[in-house]
Amino acid sequence: MATKRLMKEFSLVQKSIPSDSEYPNILTLQPQDTLFQWKGTISGPKDTPFEGYKWGLIIDIPHTYPSSPPSVKFANKICHPNVNFQTGEICLNILNQEHWSPAWNLINVIVAILQLLGNPEPLSPLNIDVSNLLKLGDMSAYDGLIKYYAVRYGLKDEDGILD
Amino acid sequence: MPPDSVSNEKLESYDSDGSEVHIDSVEEEEEEEDFGSFEYSEEEEFPIDEEEGEELEDYDDIISNSESQFGDDFDIEPSTNGTTFTSGSSPNNGHATTDSIGNSRRGDEYSYGLTQGQFREESTSLVNSTPMKFKTYTTMDLIDKMHKQCRKLSEILVISQDNVINLLQFFSWNSERLMEDYVTDPMKVRKDAGLLEDSHDLTGVCTTYPKTNPFSCFICCDDKLTTYKLACNHEYCTDCYGRYVEDRLSEGRVIKCPDCDLTLQTRDIDNICGEGSSLKLLESSMKEYVERLRAFKWCPAPDCKGIVEVLNMSEVKDLVNEGKIPFVRCGSEGHQFCVSCLFENHSPAPCQITKNWITKCKDDSETVKWILTNTQTCPRCETSIEKNGGCNHMTCKKCRHEFCWICLGDWKLHGSSYYNCTRTGTKDQIITNENKKTIASTKESLKRYLHFYNLFSVHEVSTKLDMARCSVVQSTVRDLQVVSGISWIEAQFIADSAKVLLSGRQCLKWSYPLAFYCDSTPLLNIFENVQAELAMAVESLSKMFEIEDPAEIVEKKKEFIDDCGVVLLRQNAVLSCMKELLESKTLPDEAFILKKSVR
Numbered sequence: 003m004a005t006k007r008l009m010k011e012f013s014l015v016q017k018s019i020p021s022d023s024e025y026p027n028i029l030t031l032q033p034q035d036t037l038f039q040w041k042g043t044i045s046g047p048k049d050t051p052f053e054g055y056k057w058g059l060i061i062d063i064p065h066t067y068p069s070s071p072p073s074v075k076f077a078n079k080i081c082h083p084n085v086n087f088q089t090g091e092i093c094l095n096i097l098n099q100e101h102w103s104p105a106w107n108l109i110n111v112i113v114a115i116l117q118l119l120g121n122p123e124p125l126s127p128l129n130i131d132v133s134n135l136l137k138l139g140d141m142s143a144y145d146g147l148i149k150y151y152a153v154r155y156g157l158k159d160e161d162g163i164l165d
Numbered sequence: 166m167p168p169d170s171v172s173n174e175k176l177e178s179y180d181s182d183g184s185e186v187h188i189d190s191v192e193e194e195e196e197e198e199d200f201g202s203f204e205y206s207e208e209e210e211f212p213i214d215e216e217e218g219e220e221l222e223d224y225d226d227i228i229s230n231s232e233s234q235f236g237d238d239f240d241i242e243p244s245t246n247g248t249t250f251t252s253g254s255s256p257n258n259g260h261a262t263t264d265s266i267g268n269s270r271r272g273d274e275y276s277y278g279l280t281q282g283q284f285r286e287e288s289t290s291l292v293n294s295t296p297m298k299f300k301t302y303t304t305m306d307l308i309d310k311m312h313k314q315c316r317k318l319s320e321i322l323v324i325s326q327d328n329v330i331n332l333l334q335f336f337s338w339n340s341e342r343l344m345e346d347y348v349t350d351p352m353k354v355r356k357d358a359g360l361l362e363d364s365h366d367l368t369g370v371c372t373t374y375p376k377t378n379p380f381s382c383f384i385c386c387d388d389k390l391t392t393y394k395l396a397c398n399h400e401y402c403t404d405c406y407g408r409y410v411e412d413r414l415s416e417g418r419v420i421k422c423p424d425c426d427l428t429l430q431t432r433d434i435d436n437i438c439g440e441g442s443s444l445k446l447l448e449s450s451m452k453e454y455v456e457r458l459r460a461f462k463w464c465p466a467p468d469c470k471g472i473v474e475v476l477n478m479s480e481v482k483d484l485v486n487e488g489k490i491p492f493v494r495c496g497s498e499g500h501q502f503c504v505s506c507l508f509e510n511h512s513p514a515p516c517q518i519t520k521n522w523i524t525k526c527k528d529d530s531e532t533v534k535w536i537l538t539n540t541q542t543c544p545r546c547e548t549s550i551e552k553n554g555g556c557n558h559m560t561c562k563k564c565r566h567e568f569c570w571i572c573l574g575d576w577k578l579h580g581s582s583y584y585n586c587t588r589t590g591t592k593d594q595i596i597t598n599e600n601k602k603t604i605a606s607t608k609e610s611l612k613r614y615l616h617f618y619n620l621f622s623v624h625e626v627s628t629k630l631d632m633a634r635c636s637v638v639q640s641t642v643r644d645l646q647v648v649s650g651i652s653w654i655e656a657q658f659i660a661d662s663a664k665v666l667l668s669g670r671q672c673l674k675w676s677y678p679l680a681f682y683c684d685s686t687p688l689l690n691i692f693e694n695v696q697a698e699l700a701m702a703v704e705s706l707s708k709m710f711e712i713e714d715p716a717e718i719v720e721k722k723k724e725f726i727d728d729c730g731v732v733l734l735r736q737n738a739v740l741s742c743m744k745e746l747l748e749s750k751t752l753p754d755e756a757f758i759l760k761k762s763v764r
Binding site (some may be wrong): 004006007009010068069100104105 | 383384385386387399401405408409413416423424
């Protein structure tokens, strides 16, 4: 089931990424050696401190997909309240078995991650320092810290597209 | 398992008017009535004379004292309304029971309940006295109770019962909040819970497609012929939908459409996963339901689905402070458990000691296990030594003593048998000799703990083995019953004995933590003697269960019954002695202070 579904998702992705204007922030999304390992690149959404920088995503798909959710983490360091700074692990409810629905696909997942960038949830933090800034409402420090790490660790154009 | 659940069943099997109902019909009767309307409360009495100077007397006297309580001292108060019992014995034949106890007591010290192979007397013993009042429920009882609540709410809120189930699941069975919110803004509550805005319930539609034009399911991407969709028109094949719903049945929460917030109704779930599936969801949401009701407790025994309603919850704290164990019995298999610790009945050890002991075991047992399996102590200086390779010729780093790893003997005595010990039978001797040496106090306390921990875990393991053995014996005897036509009542002694054995074993097990926390006093010596007697009795009964031949078991009925009598007597002696220990304040205060686990 998983393979057939992933084949179909692959053809959908090929059609819509990167050409579809609906997903301007998904730069690339492609399977690696097998259909169960994908990599993607996203750019920071407009009007967020992440705007103008790029990050890679590593997507591992379980063989029980789509009954179980894929596991997604950031490939390079990102400073975000709901992302573990060291490991890139993302705290997002739809990535939990409990909240995952088989009706969602990989593009939905990445869209959700992009949304998380603009709408952090400081109450379930994986990066406590930056969530505290957000909780205290110190937006200039929050934005500044994110930008600092984005400049330091974000993908540069000359890195090319992550493959 | 409690030794008296038989007698309990007997209790339950009396109708309130006193007429006897056959034991097999207990459950039916419970369902008819407002389930399990019997309440038990058994008063603890410790009628042991506490004259000073007698503490050191042979404990047999105390045993006989505690014995006498059955016949003479234990008050049997007739129940006031026929359903609430105030003593451990059955209310409507109290006199008859007292008489038969009196007789058997006079006849033979251990001739226990030979009448009809029942242990009538035991229900009056300390072993079974619990200060708790409680009702027992099964999961089905509770489902009925949940349905009742749904019916009531559906009448009040004028919505269908299915909707109420969804709403209650959404509100984690907090019916007050549901009522409040629903009355204020029904539309919002319906929307949040994923119900359609009007109160007409639309069930989903099951569609069958023709083979020529199959449905392509988004989830599995296969062409399928049957699909299911809710009013939101999100359509998936029944296979994927079924898997999706089945995955969520055990979560006890509302199940929504895979692609939107619309909630699946009870009928949708049954349509998709087959009849009775919605019941599974209801059962799994029962966890939240029970947690909401403070007086309801799940039986902590593995795989047991029994539920107990504690009627005197407010007294639990006081009872615990008095050193009594607030234990109850679950209805399904008669597991005894402590309401305060939510742990098996740990009588005779009081709750605080149990908590301390368990924490201690958790902290230390891994270390202890490692030390036990991987190290030996240097025969001269008692340092723990780990052998991490090399030969058996050890030299203690601390005292430079050279010894053999295998026999722990002095290496010099090994002469020419280098690196290969051939000496046998000396190890025990050497260790006992070494034991006489003075040892550092930390070493001592670890040793002391080890001693008790070993005893404790040995009995824990034995309990499991006994349990397995008992069920084997019971099934073989059941087979024999069929072949040889022995009546059920005649073979009942084997089930009773099994219960006595397990309860005795459990009492023994928990007496070790108590002893561990006691200061060394003459009373503790007595306690340890009584404990040892119980251990002997339990082992002897346990041995009886090793008989393979079912015919022989039936032949040895009298021996079984006698052994059970001894176990019960000794168990009572342990319990009364425990009571004295607690009252005599030989327990250091630290035993009652819950130590934080040190990591």
